[in-house]
Amino acid sequence: MPTDPETILLTEQTDGIATLTLNRPAARNALSMALMAELEAELARLAADATTKVVVLAANGPAFCSGHDLKEMRGLSGRDAVASVFDQCVRVMKAIVRQPQPVIAKVHAMATAAGCQLVASCDLAFAAASARFATPGVNIGLFCSTPMVALSRVVGRKAAMEMLLTGHPIDAATAERWGLINRAVPVEALDKITAETAALIAAKSSRTVKTGKEAFYRQAEMDLDEAYAYAARVMTDNMLAADATEGIDAFLAKRPPVWRE
Template sequence: MSAAPQIQPDTPPVLRDQPEAGLVRLTLNRPKAYNSLSVGLMTALQNELDAIRADRSVKVVIIAANGPGFCAGHDLKEVRANPGRQAAEALFRQCSMLMQSIIALPQPVIAQVHGIATAAGCQLVASCDLAVAAETARFATPGVNIGLFCSTPMVALSRSVSRKHAMEMLLTGEMVAASRARELGLVNRVVPEDELDSAVLSLAGMIASKSPLTVKIGKEAFYRQLEMPLAQAYDYASRVMTENLLARDAAEGIDAFIEKREPKWQGC
């Protein structure tokens, strides 16, 4: 009897490069599987985000993908090969932690989307701070079609688009074109596919030119105040803005504006 074939690990499931100073691009690299979120890919992406978190030289993160699509969600073959409650709980816990890590990252994260972004892949797009999509990109939360409602993708989706639009995507599982995704607020910009890379780099470069301290303060405050009642949100934002005003970069930025010159950020 011949030995069972050995399953080769994804090598490497995430690629990292620096297209420009201050920018890091993390490229999902399971093209044959439409970059589905295997445990190995999620672990690699989590490790990259953890390393970037403390790297002050990184101003903006881009999440892109190789192959014909951005991300097709969880690796269903891997899911079926690991049945049972314990494996399912570990999988969704890992994915939820990954998505929250993107929100908690001090640096802004931009999704560069081509092809399809479905289920947890759509969740990944919705979890990023910004998203730029090719005109040919399509989005869906199609779990309902296979008897597995997209409950965890729902968390990110319902925080990016209105309730009724989120419910329509979740209940029908239908594909949404890039132009419609922009109308819904799921993506910021839609560009021709051959301009996708340059459009993302242009947006990332614009953000990277700002004070990194100010961007960090603003990103954290944005997500925290969203979950607060109105009066509490204003109290919190006022405290944040007071601390921000006392920072060196704020003084430098205001002085540069008054003196009609370019500011020189120090990140403090």
């Protein structure tokens, strides 16, 4: 993959899988306003691309992502300018959750603050066993309040509060145990497990995956009765879709399905 120093976000598309690579290695892939803008725009482009089945989020350099670009932020003047950075970050994180394609984080190294938020926002996450995760804002007088939103939705409250209150990094094995990532693997196996999982998902019906991802996040915010009523409606619509008809027919005929979408 090319590493043009002027390109802060690299995109590669192969076999229905789009890989977005953060490429600010000297800045430990800090989320500058420019990088967040490019990431937001590229996610929007891919959302409208029917050939893209899965999105993988990766990074170059010694860190996966160190969070916000604090040097850039210290240069801002006034509340509105500061608020615009967090608003942009929120748009990126919400875009990942609402992306029609599943988004997989491939974490090769440290992910801190908004970088940890990025991992927590993705649908799946695989990490090198040597990777570390932290929400260390409390150490510099800036509590990780926006990272807290994503973090508290994927790990238990006690675990989230431990990370937020102490700022202490956790290792990949702990991140797996707490549910922040799916799996911690040897660094040399990270590419393989990510690629295999992406390919497995890319082989499914895109419409079915999109329907399921959207339903998952919507029902998670509902009470039990509302969630079941909503999920039943979604499943009814899904059952009547062409790909469900094809999938069931293929299963009964013991042949591979041929998806229409």
